Amino acid sequence: MIAAIRELVRGFSLTFRQMLTKPITIQYPEERREPSERYRGLHALRTDPGTGRERCIACCLCARICPSQCIRLVTSEEEDRKVIDIYDIDLGHCLFCGLCEEVCPVEAVVLTRRYEAACYRRSETILHKQDLLRHGEGR
Amino acid sequence: MTPADLLFVLLKILVVLLLIPVTVGFCTLAERKILGRIQLRFGPNRAGPFGLLQWMADAVKLITKEYLIPGEADKALFVIAPLLTMVPAVTVFALIPFGKGMEITDVNVGILMLVAISSLGTYGIIFGGWASNSKYSLLGGLRSAAQMISYELSMGLALVGVVMMAGTMSLVEIVESQKGLWFIVAQPLGFIVFFISGVAETNRLPFDMPEAEGDLGAGYHTEYSAMGFGLFQLGEYSAILTMAALMTTLFCGGWGGPAAAALGGAVSLGYFVLKTSFFVFVFIWMRGTLPRVRYDQLMALGWKVLLPLSLLNILWVAGYVALRG
Numbered sequence: 531m532i533a534a535i536r537e538l539v540r541g542f543s544l545t546f547r548q549m550l551t552k553p554i555t556i557q558y559p560e561e562r563r564e565p566s567e568r569y570r571g572l573h574a575l576r577t578d579p580g581t582g583r584e585r586c587i588a589c590c591l592c593a594r595i596c597p598s599q600c601i602r603l604v605t606s607e608e609e610d611r612k613v614i615d616i617y618d619i620d621l622g623h624c625l626f627c628g629l630c631e632e633v634c635p636v637e638a639v640v641l642t643r644r645y646e647a648a649c650y651r652r653s654e655t656i657l658h659k660q661d662l663l664r665h666g667e668g669r
Numbered sequence: 670m671t672p673a674d675l676l677f678v679l680l681k682i683l684v685v686l687l688l689i690p691v692t693v694g695f696c697t698l699a700e701r702k703i704l705g706r707i708q709l710r711f712g713p714n715r716a717g718p719f720g721l722l723q724w725m726a727d728a729v730k731l732i733t734k735e736y737l738i739p740g741e742a743d744k745a746l747f748v749i750a751p752l753l754t755m756v757p758a759v760t761v762f763a764l765i766p767f768g769k770g771m772e773i774t775d776v777n778v779g780i781l782m783l784v785a786i787s788s789l790g791t792y793g794i795i796f797g798g799w800a801s802n803s804k805y806s807l808l809g810g811l812r813s814a815a816q817m818i819s820y821e822l823s824m825g826l827a828l829v830g831v832v833m834m835a836g837t838m839s840l841v842e843i844v845e846s847q848k849g850l851w852f853i854v855a856q857p858l859g860f861i862v863f864f865i866s867g868v869a870e871t872n873r874l875p876f877d878m879p880e881a882e883g884d885l886g887a888g889y890h891t892e893y894s895a896m897g898f899g900l901f902q903l904g905e906y907s908a909i910l911t912m913a914a915l916m917t918t919l920f921c922g923g924w925g926g927p928a929a930a931a932l933g934g935a936v937s938l939g940y941f942v943l944k945t946s947f948f949v950f951v952f953i954w955m956r957g958t959l960p961r962v963r964y965d966q967l968m969a970l971g972w973k974v975l976l977p978l979s980l981l982n983i984l985w986v987a988g989y990v991a992l993r994g
């Protein structure tokens with residue numbers, strides 16, 4: 531009986547103290563959570579800061595290693611190198627494993643810390659080359 | 670009674686009737702806020718400053734939604750049931766003295782009437798459970814019936830203690846008779862019994878067996894949508910307010926407090942509101958702290974602990990009254 535009452539008092543005092551502490555909620559649209567350095571978010575294609583050209587050499591390794599086969603590449607030849615014409619990543623299939631980033635020999639495709647991937651239409655779940663290049667600006 | 674008197678009474682009824690939904694609205698808001706803080710959340714804070722308009726948004730949402738009646742349901746009972754829980758809970762306010770001379774009516778058998786009216790609310794829950802024609806609802810209704818029978822008993826016996834000490838059944842006079850000593854001090858046991866059975870009567874955690882969203886999927890109001898659900902909620906929160914007001918009135922000196930009798934009016938009302946809000950807070954605090962008890966534990970507590978305790982309390986009060994003359 532005494533023990534039960536003591537437990538009750540402990541429980542009530544704990545919840546009362548919790549009431550006085552600051553909530554840990556992050557108020558999303560106003561405050562944002564900072565993901566860790568190693569966070570694997572949306573993809574980006576980097577460009578060479580010196581020349582401004584795409585780093586990708588169209589080797590297709592990323593498309594080959596992708597476990598969910600969600601990278602679609604169409605390449606063509608320019609005068610001195612191969613380039614990609616189409617680079618689509620289907621986010622609906624991507625599992626954000628980061629293998630594409632790891633395998634890329636020139637560090638062209640990277641996973642950013644961007645995590646806001648919500649969209650209104652299903653077609654928007656596919657990232658095209660321009661989206662990826664935009665994500666890669668300044669990296 | 671002259672027409673002017675009648676008009677005045679009607680006016681008082683109107684004011685109270687209008688105030689209750691608003692108070693209930695703020696109660697739900699307070700509940701969500703306090704529960705939120707207990708769980709390290711903010712609670713609703715988007716509608717209006719600090720979420721103060723949340724209850725209005727909820728009400729509008731509930732009113733504009735479609736009122737679904739299940740095909741197999743007993744239509745008439747299904748519609749009546751939510752009203753049956755709400756109306757008695759609101760009616761009890763007619764008897765409660767909010768401040769010095771601030772009651773709608775002073776009935777000389779106030780306590781009897783109160784017990785009679787407030788137990789009517791159970792019918793709403795039982796009918797709701799029955800009319801829905803769903804197994805979860807029916808179980809909720811059954812549990813509610815069993816719970817009420819067990820706890821009404823010890824509650825009634827706790828009230829006997831109050832009546833013995835006050836020597837009257839009128840709520841106004843009960844408040845007057847607590848001028849010297851609040852009954853919570855004179856008969857703490859009675860208060861504890863009344864409090865626990867009050868929590869059980871209003872189906873609040875840890876005794877929310879009829880609802881039990883974990884095992885019954887919201888129990889008696891599983892099938893209710895829109896305003897039917899809204900009325901059940903309104904009824905539940907009015908019942909909480911009623912219970913808090915009763916604890917204040919019967920055990921904590923009602924509107925009494927330092928200088929209340931002399932200053933009267935607003936000061937006494939202030940004391941009443943303060944005490945009642947405290948009890949409402951305790952109800953919410955309890956919900957945030959205690960887990961739901963098992964059904965057999967609930968029954969055991971009612972019959973094996975509270976009932977003997979309330980009898981013991983009557984014995985104590987009898988001795989007390991006899992010794993003090």
Ligand code: SF4
Pocket residue numbers: 595596597598599600601619623624625626627628629630631
């Ligand atoms: S993160 Fe993994 S699944 Fe997604 S595109 Fe890269 S390799 Fe494919």
Ligand code: SF4
Pocket residue numbers: 585586587588589590591592593633634635636637638639
């Ligand atoms: S992104 Fe990297 S791995 Fe993929 S095709 Fe271009 S260079 Fe090769």
